[in-house]
């Protein structure tokens with residue numbers, strides 16, 4: 001039987017590429033989408049036409065009870081989750097001066113609490129079965145900070161603290177926990193930025209002079225999920241065209 005992967009936010013730019021890559025690698029793929037997403041059925045149909053039989057579950061990843069319910073339903077439908085990709089995320093950019101509690105909480109809950117919410121119901125099972133992969137999609141801006149992103153940078157940096165701490169706890173149990181920190185990738189989160197800002201402020205920061213491709217990040221996810229990556233845990237892997245070298 002195929003191993004099962006759950007990708008949160010799989011209908012977004014990076015998430016879709018990750019779902020496709022994992023399916024091409026032979027995994028059964030489930031994804032979540034926001035309960036208000038009216039395009040979910042159309043996306044599933046489009047994917048089916050391309051030969052991908054994904055299963056999709058409405059779930060606000062910021063809501064712990066919803067996450068428990070969602071994972072329980074996936075396990076009933078597909079079996080235990082072997083690979084969890086915590087990919088769902090949002091931005092609400094504003095300077096700290098303008099940052100209100102609502103936009104702080106929204107970003108922390110969606111980007112960081114969600115990692116706890118989704119990992120909690122899958123981790124024990126991975127440990128019991130002696131195999132698992134938890135892959136957290138963070139951001140270069142969690143590594144270096146970014147103007148107007150105190151909320152997002154804090155949440156994304158927090159994801160890696162979580163990865164390292166949990167990696168210690170499950171290291172002897174066949175479960176790895178890693179963070180991927182993408183730079184600017186050409187998804188709608190980035191192409192929504194005004195073209196002049198992209199051309200004059202963002203691309204000049206990237207030595208490769210281009211945005212990353214979702215497929216490039218998906219390839220890294222597939223590697224971390226593979227047998228060959230069994231010795232790799234607690235890492236924060238940058239994939240950013242040289243924008244932030246460590």
Ligand code: NDP
Nearest residue numbers: 009012013014033034037060061088089139184185187189
């Ligand atoms: P998108 O906006 O295209 O996708 C984000 C996904 O998150 C959507 O599928 C969305 O689902 C889902 N999502 C958001 N809020 C919730 C919620 N409360 N509950 C469930 N799902 C939710 O962004 P990207 O694909 O570009 O980004 C994916 C991840 O990669 C994010 O974590 C982002 O921070 C990170 N990242 C992206 C970079 C980039 O350059 N694009 C760079 C670095 C990191 P729905 O549409 O159903 O609401």
